[in-house]
Amino acid sequence: MAFMEAILLQGFSTSALLGALLLFVVVYLLFSGSRSQDEEQEPPGPKPLPLLGNLLMLDLKKVYVSLCELSKQYGSVFTVHFGPKKVIVLAGYKTVKQALVNLSEEFGDRDITPIFHDFNKGFGIVFSNGENWSQMRRFALSKLRDFGMGKRGSEDKIIEESMYLREEFEKFEGKPFDTSLPVSLAISNIISSIVYGSRFEYSDPQLHEMVQRAYENMKMVGSASIQLYNMFPWLRPFVKNQKQIVNNLRDNYKESEKLIKGLLKTLNPQDPRGFADSFLIQQQIEKDSGKKATLFHMQNLFYTVNNLFAAGTDTTTTTLRWSLLLMAKYPQIQDKVQEEIDRVIGEHQPVVEDRKKLPYTDAVIHETQRLANIVPTGVPRKTTCDVHLNGYLIKKGTSVFPLLVTVLKDENEWETPHTFNPGHFLNKQGQFVKKDAFMPFSAGRRVCLGEGLARMELFLFFTSLLQAFRFTPPPGVSEDDLDLTPSVGFTLNPSPHKLCAVKRS
Incomplete structure (x- = not known):
């Protein structure tokens, strides 16, 4: 059986497996034959086995592929049991939009699985709910705007960092290299300058360690063993990846603590340098006012x-790496991008204002996001109340997967959904056109907090790099040999590869 094979491959011991099987038998005897009284009103789906649910039907390495196949049989709203846990899956643009946008409040909570609880303990923004989420998100949005997130302030930071990244690429002198590390360092520096008010040198081991731990965690969160842990939390003692993730998080928090202690020594309430300063200032304001119950504590x-x-490093890094790989894969598209850049802006440094004058380049960036579809299942939601969708009842507290891959590749919305086609975002006159089914940042009240910043980063880094370099496969490798099969983690990264960045004359 596929899931047994996955367990063994992920490092579970034989004794643990036998224990799991024994527990399965006991639960099977206790719960076999039980049915929900409201089943007829609820979304259809494959019949679950006791305890295992529909686990035997799922490819734990590519869950989104299994869910796409099930949607063909059961429709745009269907039920899947991940072990004993019931999950409602939403497929297709119209259904996902109805839920996340039109019923934004009803589908507005985060489903916090065991591994995401390990990440945040209910604090922070991404994996929290209720008043904590509301206050932290509202404060973050306000303060990040103050520091130019998505505006001119961050534009200057990105332009400066793009120059450092170009210098880093030049060091390879046109020879093959892996783009992942230099791109990750550059994107991490943008977040660092917004959060801490300063950037790291690319040679700084502290930055390298932070980037490496974040990359490892994103990869492990999507592993088969972590998905089994989410379904059966009692497996925790046997899941090596869970231990490694927690250790990486602990090390990250230690690094954050050092940096924040350094900020405290030179904190000026009248002149905050970044988001962390603003948080510390607000913390002191609430303390001075005598407020006893505050959410502005160090854990948050x-x-x-x-x-x-x-969130701000992995997704943007992954998308930018996809864009460079696709340029090497499709040199005729790279030709058109570079012709447009040369004709419109020449040698001057690209700025955000150039976007409206570069419709083809903008279309290529959007099409990269669409085709790469780096968060295919979306980040799980949870219903805040009983809600009806497409004639089905979804009960309060139910986990919901908005299957974003079925939006970004909806055959009713995209002319060639499985092909790299910048024409999806261009009209007959060659002008850029927006598409409602373009949802790489999700939608509704849980839409990505950093969408504006990410869009700016992708445009400025991509145009700056394409202005300076020609991206090609390594010598002896043809464009056809470049593999677009994703490497599965929590996000879909390009498979390991190397490119040549040949300096343009």
């Missing part, structure tokens, strides 16, 4: 900062 600061680093 550490978890929020790490949310910003993890």
